[in-house]
Amino acid sequence: MATPSSLKDKVKPKEWDIMGKISLSTLDLSNRNLTELPNELFELTELEALDLTNNKNIDLSNELIKLTSLKLLCLDRCNLDTVPAVVMKLQQLETLILRSNKNITLPDEMCSLVNLTYLDLYSCDLMSVPAAVMKLSQLKGLRLSSNKNIALPDEMCSLVNFTYLELANCGLDTLPSVVLKLLNLQELDLSHNTQISLPEELCRLENIKVLTLFECNLLTVPPAVLNLTQLEELDLCANRGIHLPDEMAGLTNIRVLKLCGVEMVTVPPVVGGLTQLEWLDLSFNPLQTLSAVIGQLTNVKHLMLSNCQLYTLPPEVGRLTQLEQLNLRDNQLQTLPTEVGQLISVNDLKVDGNPLIKPPAEVCRQGIDVIRQYFQELKRSDEKSRNRSVGSKTAVRTYPADPDAPAAAYRCVLRQFDRTNIWVGHTKESHS
Template identity: 30%
Template sequence: MAHIYTPRSLSDIRELRMRIETEDPLFYGLKKLKMRGRDLSNIPPALFHISELEVLDLSPERESCLTFKLTFVPRAVSKLINLKVLVLDTNELDELPIEITKLVNIERLALSNNHLSGLPEGFNKLTKLRSLHLANNEFEGFPMQLCDIEGLEFLDLCDNKLQVLPAEISRLTELHTLLLFVNRLEALPDTICDMTNLHCLWIGNNLIKQLPRAFGNLKYLDWGIRCTSSTLDGNPLVSPPIEICRMGPDAIEKYLNSSRGDMSSRNSLNGVPNGGQHRTDDESDRGQSRSSRSKNGSGKAKKTSNGRETRKNTRARRERNMQLHEYSDDDI
C-alpha cells in the first residue's frame, strides 16, 4: 500500500531535512543525517523518504545513554538509494536485511560492535564498497562474498572468531588495510603474499606459528617496533621469531630464504640420491686403492724374481728354501 502523507509525516520529513549537515570534516560536502537517543529505538518512517541522503549515522553516542540501540535495520533502508556511507556501529544487530544489498552506491559500511555472524545473500552486489568495518562481532568463518568485491580497500574483522582465511582473499587486489587482530587463526594462506598493495596488516593475538615462505613480498608493510602499520605480537611464532619480524620485511624474507636453503642442504646431504652417490664414490676410491696395492704387489714380485735370477749362482743353497718361503725385499 502506498504511503499516505499526513500533515504529521510531512512535517517530520521537513524537520529531518533541517537536521541535514554538509560540513562534517569526515564527509565534507555530503548530505549527512545523524539519529540520536530515542530516535534509534524508534526510527521515524519519514527518514526513509529523504532519498537525497548520502551519509546516515545510526550509531549511538558513546558519551550518552547507550540504552537506545537498534535491534534491527528497517527494510525501508533500501529506499535510500543515494547513500554512500551507512554507520550502524555499537547496536544490537544479529542480522542484516537482504534489502541492504540494494544500496548499490554504498562506499563505506560500519557494522562493528554488534552480534553479526554472517552477511545477507547478494552482499557481493555492493561493488562500489571500499571500506567495511566488522570488528567485534561473531564471525567464525570468513564471509566469502567479500572476495567478489574486488574494489574493497579497507577490511576490519578484528575481535571475531575466525579460524581460517580462504586462499581466495588474494582476489582483493586493491586491499591496502586488513585488520585481523584477536581471532583464532592458526596460519595464513600462501596467497596472501600476492596482496602486494597491503600497507597495513594486523594479525596479532592469533595462533600463528609460521609465516608463508613469500611473506617478504609484502614490501609496503612496516614491521618495526613502532607497530604503526602491522602487528604480529601475541602469536606463538617460531618461523621467523618475533625478533626477526620486527626488523621488517627484508629481514623476514632473508630469514625464510635462509631457512629454506638450510633445509635444502640437509636434504641434499641426507637424501638417498646424493647419499648413494657418496657411497659409490667411496667404493670407487676403495677399488682404486685395492688396484693400486695389487699393482704394487705385482711389481714387488717381479723385482724379487729378477733378483733371484741375478743371484742364482750365489744363492744356490737357498733354492730349496725359496720354494717354501717368501722373502722380503730386505732379504734380497
C-alpha cells in the same frame, strides 16, 4: 605586547575528527576549573581551535571576538544552560561542540553563525532538535547521539547542505521519517540502537556512502541496506552472529567493510567476492584459520585480524600485493607462510602477542624485506642439507633437514644489518 610563552607554547597542532580528520592549531585548556578566560588568550589571533572541555560554568568574555582565526570551539561539559552570547559573534566559526550540556537551549541568534558547518549536541538530554538548528543554512553535519527518543521535526529537510547525521544510542526502533527526506545525506550513524528496523524507503537516500550500524543487534544485513548499491563503507561491528547474505555481492561499490566482533568462525564466500574492498576489519572473531577466499581481495590495503585466535594463515595471503597494513596482533601464530614475503607494499605489520618461531618476532618487526630474506636464507639452508645428504658417497643413511635451519637463517639475515653483533633469541652474541 608579546604573548607569554606559558600560554603561546601550549598551542599545538591537533587532529580533530569532524566529518573526517582535520588538523588545527589548538589550545587545550580543558579540565582547568576556569571560571573565566585568561587575558593572554586574546592575543593568540592565529589560533584555530579552542578546547574548554569540563570548565564548569565558565564565563566567556566578549574579548573572544579578537580570535579572528578561530574555526572550532569546544564547550563540552561546561554546564551551560544556553549558548553564551559572544559565541553568536564568532561569524567565522565552523565547528561548535556543545556536547553533554544537559537541557541546553539554542537561541535564535545562532543564525548569525553563517559559516557553521558542524554542530555537536551529543548527550544534551534534548527531547527535540532545537528550532535554531533549522536556521543554520550552511550546516552540513549534526551529532545528536545519546539523546534518548529525540524527535526530528520535518523542518530539518530545509537543511539542503546536510550530508552527515549521527543518531547513535537514541533508542530508535525505526528511522525518523524526515531522515528519508535528507536527499543529500552521505553519512548516517545509527549505532547502539538495538531495536531498530530499517524501512525499505532507505533506498531514497541515493547519495549515502557511509552507513554505521555498530551493535544494533542485527541478525542479518537488512534488505534495505542491500539496496544501497552506491554504499562505499558499511560498519556491522558487534552484531553478534549476524548473517551475511549472498545478496551482499550487489554492493559493488563498497570499499570499507567492518566486521569486528561478530562471532564469525569462518569468512563467508560473499566477502571474498567483494573484490573492490580496500579495508577489511575481521578483528575479535574466533576464526582460528583464514579461508583461501581471502586471496581474492587483491585490492585490499588494510587487513585487521587482531584477536582472532588464528593458528595459521593460508598461502593465498601472498596474493594481496596492494596490502599496506596487516594487523595480526594477539593470535596463536607460530609460523607465517613464505608468501608473506611477497607483500612488498606492507609498511605497517603488527605481530605482537603471537608465539612466533618461524620467522621470529624480532625478524617480523624489521619489516617485509627482512622476512623475505629470512625465508630465502631458510630455503638455501634446506637445499644445502639436501645436497649434503645426496652427495655423500660414504654415508649409509641420509641426513634430515637441519633442525637448526630457522635459527641459522635468522642469524644470517640479521648479520646483514649488524656485522659485529647479532641477536639470537634474546641473547646477543659477538662475531669478529
